[in-house]
Amino acid sequence: MSDGPAIPLADVLRAANELLSAGLIEDYALGGALAAIYYVEPFTTYDADIIFVASDKTLSAGIPAIYSHLQSKGWRVEREHLLIKDFPVQFLAASGLTEEAVRNAKPIEYEGVPAKVFRPEYIIAIAASVGRHKDLARIEQLLKHAKIDKTRLDDILRRYKLKLPKP
Amino acid sequence: MKSEMRDKLAQLPFEEKIRKVGELIQLSRKIKAQRDREDARNYPQSGFRNPQSSELLSKNSKK
Numbered sequence: 001m002s003d004g005p006a007i008p009l010a011d012v013l014r015a016a017n018e019l020l021s022a023g024l025i026e027d028y029a030l031g032g033a034l035a036a037i038y039y040v041e042p043f044t045t046y047d048a049d050i051i052f053v054a055s056d057k058t059l060s061a062g063i064p065a066i067y068s069h070l071q072s073k074g075w076r077v078e079r080e081h082l083l084i085k086d087f088p089v090q091f092l093a094a095s096g097l098t099e100e101a102v103r104n105a106k107p108i109e110y111e112g113v114p115a116k117v118f119r120p121e122y123i124i125a126i127a128a129s130v131g132r133h134k135d136l137a138r139i140e141q142l143l144k145h146a147k148i149d150k151t152r153l154d155d156i157l158r159r160y161k162l163k164l165p166k167p
Numbered sequence: 168m169k170s171e172m173r174d175k176l177a178q179l180p181f182e183e184k185i186r187k188v189g190e191l192i193q194l195s196r197k198i199k200a201q202r203d204r205e206d207a208r209n210y211p212q213s214g215f216r217n218p219q220s221s222e223l224l225s226k227n228s229k230k
Contacts, residue, residue, distance in 0.1 A: 043188070044188065108181065111182060145174060
């Protein structure tokens, strides 16, 4: 990863847009740590999460077609990741809360590439549903440093029967 | 990190934040490589890798 940016995010988003144009996915958004970084201070993370709504509603969620499309564009597969310029990316099929997060994601432009990123209220709710130590830290970070729409957050938490950790 | 500094960093453009994350990744790789070299120098025959340096860093580098 000595040439170009350490995180080729523009390439990742361009590829996701191609999947969208090719009809292989219905919608997508940037999730995970990089989505949180959109709202808070930068911290170390080693991959990107692209959460997509599958066009193919079968159990495979069209993942084989997505992989083969990206591999034809030079991406490599390594365990659960696809690698672009040695940077690992996970393509995760959305459902339930994550699908709603994709549908309501915030449109952004990254280095001129149109994309969408999870809204902070959804990042918090998803972190609350997962509940690992780093998710709890992410919740705290977002509540402190991001502008949160409290009404939206409360509504999501109520509908998905989630609770925030006690401070 | 002080709260005001974190707020200031949070206000940076996304592109700038991603560049900084890239720098953090490269720095952590550099430190890991340096520690691996030191371990190899200190324990040339055993193939020993100090868990504090190698394994933990490698674990931390995964989600």
